[in-house]
Amino acid sequence: MATNDFTPMFGMGNPNDAYAQYFIGNSYLNPLTNPAEAGIGMSNVTFEPGCRNNWHIHHASKGGGQILVCTDGRGWYQEWGKDPQELTPGTVVVIPAGVKHWHGAACDSWFSHIAFEAPGEDTSNEWLEPVDDSQYPQA
Template sequence: MEDKELSCFNLGEIMPEIYGQYFSGQAYLSTLNEKDIRISNVTFEPGCINNWHIHHNGGQILMVTAGKGFYQEEGKTAISIQKGDVIHIPSEVKHWHGANTTDWLSHIAIEIPASGYNTEWLEKVNEEEYRKINGGTTNE
């Protein structure tokens, strides 16, 4: 896909290893703002998702700008997300998000500023569970 089809924001660079190690598949990062509030454009290739993680002390807002994917909180059913969706992730909620197996996904990630904000990266999403929410398919 061309950048213009993914988002009005820059695709960015391949996800740096410091974060990329927590993604299954290829993702891209474009930092849009770092002063006072961190805002990034994150783009996932088909089949790319991030590990389970928790935002401590602040939470996050995702604004889907292009494509289709999934968002899931621990203990809840995964939901489909697509362009125009806004997901508010409260502080201390274990979750994951990313593309489905056939579509790219781009979202703006806004870190809700708070003293002591940090992200705790956890285990990978179970491949069998991911395959089930994708109708039994993967991008392999």
Template sequence: MTSPDDFDQPFPTGEANDAFAQYFTGQSYLAPLAGGSVPVSNVSFEPGCRNNWHVHHGSAGGGDQVLLCTAGSGWYQAEGEEPVSMVAGSVVRVPAGTKHWHGAKADAWFSHLAFITPGEGVSNEWLEPVTDEVYGQLSTNDGK
């Protein structure tokens, strides 16, 4: 599978995520699905693509991120915790203030719906890339 058009998923793949390319290793795609106080986007990752470590901030109930895998196979990992393998139907809640990353496995496309809970002071802080060494260990042992 070399093109996002070949990737079978229930939501649009969207356009190349060029606005945030500096925070990704590899190519990602973004399809905004709903706006308003809880915007929802479909984010698709080509095989091997992952985002940098990052933290969602917020208070008064805001800043939690929810990831709902809709297709493919990927990883989620919070700092200091074991990686979580995600497949269609997997759901991860990332509490505000948690340093984490997510992205596709080395040999699979990956898509998830992503949204952030509304609240006060909601923001995103992008950090360093996930190193090839760290990512390579995950992709060879399937997270075990």
């Protein structure tokens, strides 16, 4: 468990070891629903300062994608070819299937969001290259 004073609204959860290979820095995962029971997967994801996930794409033949609801701290979201977007509590980001993107904490702030995997057909995630320091907003 992280040793800090950051207490996310929906709990820190456990180290995100299953997906650690797709992150720079440490993240924590707190599942909020069971997709098999609820029909939708929702998890609180917490990022230590500077932590971000790799570029990735949520694929689907119909529907799909991801929705982020930012709850704590300050972070970033970026779509391929676009400028980074600052994320603060209350920010909602709708990411359609097929959009290459990344998200994570600001370099000087812990950050949490709830991630919803939008229902769809033939859904999968494709993990791509890390977000290098030249792509990551330092401000």
